[in-house]
Amino acid sequence: MAAFVDRVTVHVAAGNGAHGVSSVHREKFKPLGGPDGGNGGDGGDVVLEVDPNVHTLLDFHHAPHQKAANGKQAAGDYKNGGRGEDRVLRVPPGTVVTIDGEQVADLMGAGTRVVIAHGGKGGLGNAALANARRKAPGFALLGEPGETVDAVLELKSIADVGLVGYPSAGKSSLVAAMSAARPKIADYPFTTLVPQLGVVRAGDVTYTMADVPGLIPGASTGKGLGLQFLRHVERCAVLVHVVDMATMEPGRDPESDIEALEHELREYGGDELDLVGRLRIAVLNKIDVPDARELVDLVRTSLEERGLQVFPISVATHEGLDSLGFALARAVEEYRASLPEVEPVRITLTPRAVDDGGFTVEPDPRTDGWLVRGKRPERWIRQTDFNNDEAVGYLADRLNRLGVEEGLAKAGAVPGDAITVGDVTFDWEPTLPAGTLTVEETAGLGGRGTDVRLENNTRPRAEDRLAAKKARRLPHELADDDGWIDTRLLEDDADR
Numbered sequence: 206m207a208a209f210v211d212r213v214t215v216h217v218a219a220g221n222g223a224h225g226v227s228s229v230h231r232e233k234f235k236p237l238g239g240p241d242g243g244n245g246g247d248g249g250d251v252v253l254e255v256d257p258n259v260h261t262l263l264d265f266h267h268a269p270h271q272k273a274a275n276g277k278q279a280a281g282d283y284k285n286g287g288r289g290e291d292r293v294l295r296v297p298p299g300t301v302v303t304i305d306g307e308q309v310a311d312l313m314g315a316g317t318r319v320v321i322a323h324g325g326k327g328g329l330g331n332a333a334l335a336n337a338r339r340k341a342p343g344f345a346l347l348g349e350p351g352e353t354v355d356a357v358l359e360l361k362s363i364a365d366v367g368l369v370g371y372p373s374a375g376k377s378s379l380v381a382a383m384s385a386a387r388p389k390i391a392d393y394p395f396t397t398l399v400p401q402l403g404v405v406r407a408g409d410v411t412y413t414m415a416d417v418p419g420l421i422p423g424a425s426t427g428k429g430l431g432l433q434f435l436r437h438v439e440r441c442a443v444l445v446h447v448v449d450m451a452t453m454e455p456g457r458d459p460e461s462d463i464e465a466l467e468h469e470l471r472e473y474g475g476d477e478l479d480l481v482g483r484l485r486i487a488v489l490n491k492i493d494v495p496d497a498r499e500l501v502d503l504v505r506t507s508l509e510e511r512g513l514q515v516f517p518i519s520v521a522t523h524e525g526l527d528s529l530g531f532a533l534a535r536a537v538e539e540y541r542a543s544l545p546e547v548e549p550v551r552i553t554l555t556p557r558a559v560d561d562g563g564f565t566v567e568p569d570p571r572t573d574g575w576l577v578r579g580k581r582p583e584r585w586i587r588q589t590d591f592n593n594d595e596a597v598g599y600l601a602d603r604l605n606r607l608g609v610e611e612g613l614a615k616a617g618a619v620p621g622d623a624i625t626v627g628d629v630t631f632d633w634e635p636t637l638p639a640g641t642l643t644v645e646e647t648a649g650l651g652g653r654g655t656d657v658r659l660e661n662n663t664r665p666r667a668e669d670r671l672a673a674k675k676a677r678r679l680p681h682e683l684a685d686d687d688g689w690i691d692t693r694l695l696e697d698d699a700d701r
Contacts, residue, residue, distance in 0.1 A: 210261050210262045210263045210265075210266045211261065211262060211359065211360035211361075211437070212262070212357070212358070212359045212360070213262045213265045213266050213269065213357075213358050214269060214355060214356070214357050214358075215265045215269050215270075215271055215294070215355075215356050215358060216269055216270050216271070216353075216354075216355050217251040217270075217271045217272070217273075217292070217294075217321060217322045217353070217354050217355075217356060218251070218270075218271075218272040218273070218322065218351060218352075218353045218354075219248055219249065219250055219251050219272075219273045219292075219322040219323055219324040219325065219351030219352045219353070220247075220248025220249040220250075220272070220273040220274045220275040220276060220289035220290075220324045220325065220351045221248045221275045221276065221324075221325045221348055221349070221350050221351050222245055222246070222247050222248050222275075222276045222324065222325035222326045222327040222328060222348030222349045222350075222351070223245030223246045223248075223275065223276035223277055223278045223279060223286045223327050223328070223348045224245050224278070224279075224327075224328045224345065224346075224347050224348045225242060225243070225244050225245050225279060225327065225328035225329045225330035225331070225333070225345030225346045225347070225348070226242035226243050226245075226278075226279045226280055226281060226330045226331070226345055227240070227242050227330065227331045227342070227343060227344055227345040228240065228241050228242035228243075228280075228281030228282075228330070228331065228332075229241065229341065230281075230282070237341065239332075239335070239340075239341060240330075240331040240332045240334075240335050240341050240342055241281050241282050241283050241332050242279065242281055242330030242331040242332050242345050243279035243280055243281070243282075243283055243284040243285040243286065243330045243332065244279055244285045244286065244327055244328065244329050244330050244333055245276055245277075245278065245279045245285075245286045245327030245328045245329075245330075245348045246276030246277040246278070246279070246285065246286030246287045246288050246289060246327045247276050247288045247289065247324050247325065247326055247327045248273060248274070248275050248276045248288075248289045248324030248325040248326075248327075248348070248349075248351040249273030249274045249275075249276075249288065249289035249290045249291040249292060249324045249351075250273060250291045250292070250320045250322065250323055250324050251271060251272075251273050251291070251292045251294065251320070251321055251322035251354075252291050252292065252293045252294065252318055252319070252320050252321070253293075253294050253296050253300070253302060253310070253312060253318065253319050253321055253358075254293050254294070254295055254296070254316065254317070254318045255295075255296060255297070255298050255300070255312045255313070255314060255315055255316060255317040255318075256295040256296065256297070256315070257297075257298060257315045259295050259296060259297045260297050261297065261360070262296065262297070262300070262358055262360055265294070265358060271292055271294060272292060273289060273290065273291055273292035273322070273324060273351065274289035274290040274291075274292070275289050275351075276288060276289045276324070276325070276327045276348060277289065279327070279330055283332055285330075286327060288324075289324060291324075296312060296358060296360075297360055298312065298313055298314065298315070299312070299313065299360055299361045299362055299440065300312045300358055300359070300360050300361075301358070301359045301360075301361060302319065302321060302356055302357070302358060303356065303357040303359065304321065304354055304355070304356050304357070309321070321354055321356050322351065322352040322353065322354045323351070323352050324351045324352075325348055325349035325350050325351040325352075326348065326349045326584075327348050327349075328345055328346035328347045328348045328349075328588055329345065329346045330345045331343070331344060331345050334346070334599070339599075342595065342599070343593070343595050344590060344593045344595045344596035344599065345590075345596075346588040346589070346590075346596075347587065347588050347589065347590055348588075349584065349587050349588065350587070361437060361439055361440055362402060362415050362417075362437040362440065364402055364413045364414060364415035364437075364440065364441050365412035365413050365414070365441065365442045365443065365533075365537045365540075366405075366412060366413070366414040366415070366441060366442070366443050366444075366445060366533050366536075366537065367414075367415050367417050367437070367438045367441030367443070367444045367445065368380065368414065368415065368416045368417065368445050368447050368488075369417050369438065369444055369445070369446055369447070369466060369470075369484075370446055370447035370448060370449070370462070370466065371449060371452075371462055373449065374447045374448060374449040374490060375447055375449065375490040375491060375520050376416040376417075376447045377401055377416050378520040378521075379414075379416075379447060379488070379490070379518075379520050380401050380402075380403040380414055380415075380416045381403070381520075382520045382523060382526060383403065383405045383414065383526060383529075383530060384403025384404050384405050384414060401415065401416040402414070402415050402416075403415075405530060405533070407530040407531045407533065407534035408531065408534060410534035410537065410538055412533065412534060412537045414533075415437060415441065417437050417438050438470070438480060439480075441483065442483065442536070442537055442540035442541070443483055443485055443486065443533060443536045443537060443540065444470075444480065444483045444484040444485070444486075445484075445485075445486045445487075445488055445533070446462075446463055446466055446484060446486070446487045446488065446513075447488045447490055448462055448463070448487060448488065448489050448490060449462075449490060449491060450489050450490060450491050450492060450494070450497035450498075450500050450501065450517075451491040451494040451496065451497040458504075459487075459489065459500075459504045459508065460504060460507055460508070463487065463508070463511070463513075466484075467481050467484065470484065484513070485512075485513065485514060485536060486513060486514045486515075486516065486529075486532065486533070486536070487508050487513040487514070487515050487516070488516050488518055488529060489501050489504070489505075489515060489516065489517045489518065490518055490519070490520060491519060491520070491521075492517045492518065492519050492524065492525075493519040493521050493522050493524070498517075501517045505517075514532060516528060516529045516532065562579075562607060562608045562612065563579050563580065563581050563582075563607065564577055564578060564579025564581065564582050564607065564608075564609060564612065565577070565578045565579065566609075566612045566613055566615075566616045566618075567616075568616075569623070569625050571625075572623040572625060572630060573623070574618075574622045574623030574624055574625065574630070574633075575613060575616060575618050575622060575623070575624050575625070575633075576625045577609060577612075577613075577624060577625065577626045581607065582604060582607065582609060582626050582627070583626060583627040585600055585603055585604070586600070586626050586627035586628070586629050587627060591629070604626075610635050613633060613635075614635070618633055619633075620633060620634055620635055621633065621634075
């Protein structure tokens, strides 16, 4: 049996980025064919998308763990890995997304999308890391892990008119009588366990009507089902109090019912939502009962003094429904006219300050050292394979070019201090006194991140081969007819 779920917690994980590949091109007669390792693929994102055909969050109640695909692995011969497939989660309109207690999205309108977990970036292969100074890198960058988020999805129904009142007051029957909706109806409390929506047309105006169940005294504090469904009245333009004029419960009358309802709305919404201010119309239902019709004349005046429009109706005979429908249409039109004109979203680009290096240096009380915070340094740490000395040297070069060493020196760090970047702590060994080189000079530093195969290259150069050739030919050219060599000629040749 299908259930209605309007609040769930989903545990989402974006895809991890694939590692880059360290590979050397191999071909006959080419011992150093050059690096050809490809880049790892990016991980997939976790995306929420509004789908009007979805009406509940039930799917995530049964499957709260959702994960996107990881990036595809790269290979040699410049073969890059493909991007992982996104995980698209379809949610109903009116879904509010909250992460760590902060609302991050209010999804309205078909097709609206928001990324709640970004996939990790794939690592670069050694082909992408090669440059004029580092011709054949023997390392590649690691892929970054994807984001993991615990998001609370909360559905708030989108309706123009909200029907509130005690159980069995006739709210569901009113929705069924004025629209094509067919909710379950019976003569016992709490028949309606889920909000019921219907579309009503009055003249040229079309609006939606929602039956919000379970509002009883104490609902705002969690009694009954009220607290579970009070969120569905937040978006309503007009609230209508449906009063049961034929109730046989002792201690119940229309005025006390309205007072109790206003108290619950005020406790839940406060001055910010002003739900009581939206309670404009009182519907006196079941006037087809003789005693109920007589009671209407007794309470109409007091209700109108409260500022409410009073509409006696009978859902059973459809008496008074036409006038109620047009009155609700006018109220909805007034609300829509009062809304400010929607302005196009402006994209604001804020450039980074000239003196902003993208990182901060602060004391670390855990290690009595220093803590380096910044998006780029922490990202570079995650990308580094610390089992590869060449990769560690490349990381040191990147941090030095960013100005981390100079920032540590200005903060008061000395060689040997514990430096923490991300999840890695190491002892600081500066390569040069901070501030002694310009950025351009620092960018030309060598010695780290190079290929030892090129440093220890024993292949003879052109001038060495020419000298060896002359040495081989010299004894034959200087010998006389008897095979003796005149050493004076050797000395003269050396002087030349």
